[in-house]
Amino acid sequence: MALLAGTQHATKAVSTATGRRRMLTRFNPAPPEAGYTPNWRCSMFLRICFLAWTTLSLSAQTPIIPLHPGSPFSANAVTENAKPQSDGTSTVTKAVSILARDSKGRTRVERHYPVSPAGDGRVLGITISDPIAHTRTVLDPAAMQATVYNLPDEPEKRLAQPPNVANSDSEDLGASVLEGLTVHGYRREETVQLGDNHSLTVTREYWYSEQLQMNIKAKNAYSEGRTESFTLTQVSLNEPDAALFQVPPEYNVTSTLGAVRIGAAVAEANLVTYVEPEYPALAKSARVQGTVEFNAIIGSDGVIKNLELVRGHPLLVNAAKDAVLQWKYRPTLLNGNAVAVLAPIQVKFTLSDQN
DSSP, rough: OTTTTSSSEESSSSSOOOOOOOOOOOOSSTTTOOOOOOOOOOOOOHHHHHHHHHHHHHHHHHHHOOOOOOOOOEEEEEEEEEEEEEOOOEEEEEEEEEEETTSSSEEEEEEEOOSSSOOOEEEEEEEEEEETTTTEEEEETTTEEEEEEEOOOTTTGGGSSOOOOSSSEEEEEEEEEEEEEEEEEEEHHHEEEEESSSSEEEEEEEEEEETTTEEEEEEEETTSSSSSEEEEEEEEOOOOOOGGGGGTTSSEEEEEOEEEEOOOOHHHHHHOOOOOOOHHHHEEEHHOEEEEEEEEEEESSEEEEEEEEEEHHHHHHHHHHHHTTTOOEEEEEETTTOOOOEEEEEEEEETTTTO
């Protein structure tokens, strides 16, 4: 994860200021249920706590496929987020992703918008990772656009695997069978201290398949009552169609392989126009909050040419994307010449107790 390294912005449910607000490389370390309050002096300790909470969250929300050759499969990944309401009911957000991996270790993740509440389930985006070509290609079906990136190392591969039970306090749940696969279950409880007055307890449960080298099912249950989970369904161990791992011929292809990578400090210095995202009404009613992360290609003219969605809740992605595409940057100079750059961007959505 690049939570501490990327360019970060936060938005809230109700705007309390007008005009442009620049909040680069800063975020509020308060827990998810608290409202956003700018904290310009947040300590590294709190940042690390927030990173820990985000990591715990993502491990259950996002199925992670290691680039593991020799174990082909295809499956649907059903993700559900349940949030308790004051009337005793729960609001459940459900989405389906389509996953595939071939014998070469190439992977494809096709993310869809939620099918509930009030969603249509259409395709949000497709990511194809190729460990042989060492590329990651992001497809935008709406724009018929493909963007090719260098494939990074797999810092998140550890999230696809359970911890070493012998060296942790995890509870061994034993073996079981899910979707025809032998899996092993683990459960552990973790408490993350978020400052002096806030803490978050998370009970994590996950079922790991040695054959696929990944979790087949995972669930996070939080102390305030909300839950996050994903489950693989309709698992097939047959070789997927090779066409799934190719860019459709009708797509326009943009390569970033020659773009210069920049970090948060350079992005902060060069941002000249910032537009704050609107909090989506559906996300607000479903009490959905979190961080949307992009990789952005910023042209030599300072205009964002392409956004790759790294991760983020589908109900929040469009609002973040619409705002970020309006941001303008001062051109980055290399040897006196303006160059295209590749930069991380994050947009954080939080709700206050009153919303």
